Amino acid sequence: MIKVNVHTDATGLQNDLPLNRISDTLHRSDSLLWVDLIAPTPDELRLVGQEFAFHPLAMEDAARRHQRPKLDHYDGFLLLVFYGLQTENGRPRTREVTLFAGKNYLVTVHDGSLPEIPETADRWCQNVANLGNRGVGLLVYSLLDALVDGYFPCIDELADRVEELETAIFKPGEAGEQAAIFALKKDLLAIRRVLGPERDVMNVLVRRDAPVFGVDGASVVVYFQDVYDHILRVTDAVDTYRDLLSSALDAHLSMTSFRLNEVVRRLTASSIILMSITLIAGIYGMNFEHMPELSWTFGYPFALGLMTAVAGALVVLFRRIHWL
Structure with a gap:
């Protein structure tokens, strides 16, 4: 036009x-x-x-x-x-x-x-x-x-x-x-x-x-x-x-990158806590006949308490260093 x-x-x-x-x-x-x-x-x-x-x-x-x-x-x-x-x-x-x-x-x-x-x-x-x-x-x-x-x-x-x-x-x-x-x-x-x-x-x-x-x-x-x-x-x-x-x-x-590092740190902390609990469970899960805790009345609660105590200690530690 x-x-x-x-x-x-x-x-x-x-x-x-x-x-x-x-x-x-x-x-x-x-x-x-x-x-x-x-x-x-x-x-x-x-x-x-x-x-x-x-x-x-x-x-x-x-x-x-x-x-x-x-x-x-x-x-x-x-x-x-x-x-x-x-x-x-x-x-x-x-x-x-x-x-x-x-x-x-x-x-x-x-x-x-x-x-x-x-x-x-x-x-x-x-x-x-x-x-x-x-x-x-x-x-x-x-x-x-x-x-x-x-x-x-x-x-x-x-x-x-x-x-x-x-x-x-x-x-x-x-x-x-x-x-x-x-x-x-x-x-x-x-x-x-x-x-x-x-x-x-x-x-x-x-x-x-x-x-x-x-x-x-x-x-x-x-x-x-x-x-x-x-x-x-x-x-x-x-x-x-x-x-x-x-x-x-x-x-x-x-x-x-910062957010990724935050996720990795949290996953690392969680893995360490679970690995510690798994270690204790693995020790008490071995098929050994002579383990004092097996015949102890409070052996089972002791194992659970130990797992809880270790996990709690690790949680406190990781929170202090800001990993959780």
Whole structure:
């Protein structure tokens, strides 16, 4: 599906413009276009690529998903690959967005729905008349800022899960913490893999004056600095939670080893007590004819009492050394 929004000084904002009318406004100096391709077919991608004369390598990047976040400079436009973050079935999922930013247009390509894009489109439609020659730069900033801000709710959910796991590992009888920790570390690693390149992309936008955003591009850099700061915050949070999970995993393994040692000690103490009783029973169970206790009236109670006394003494001893 293709959505085309166009603003010109003469006609104002026009929504859902037909694709075949893009050429009429693309070359006007007062026009500003946003073309949004949602799960486009190969034919739709080809038509848009021909309309804007995009480089074949750029179109190849847009057609192939799971690209690394990057910023490529082409003749007349920038190619930007960025990622949003959504929670799906309790797990964070990255969502790829490809941006073509030209002098007076922005083309976005993505699979499925991203709530940040229609929200940004609504804000743009309300303020497009006031953007002036910074229109594309501010539009790119608004979209990237919305995508990065979408990371924070997911990161907060992950933080809650980390806290729950930290509490669970110290509760006896809990099972499955190790698998949960590894799954959460995998989720954080997937987020970290896109944050690193995205930080590099924003570093380029902040430190270099991009003429594709117009003669007033220097003032747009200030806005990109805000996005850059947000990415740093998310990156620091992800790194912190990864460290906490590593510490939690170490603590979990230590607690598991400690509990195992506790069980082994108790079993060892119980075995020693039973072995002592068995030793006494074995002595009196031997088929010897001349044993004084056999003809003694209190021989049987004496044997039972001896077993009880030895067992009791061992129990007291093991409790003093905290084996029971």
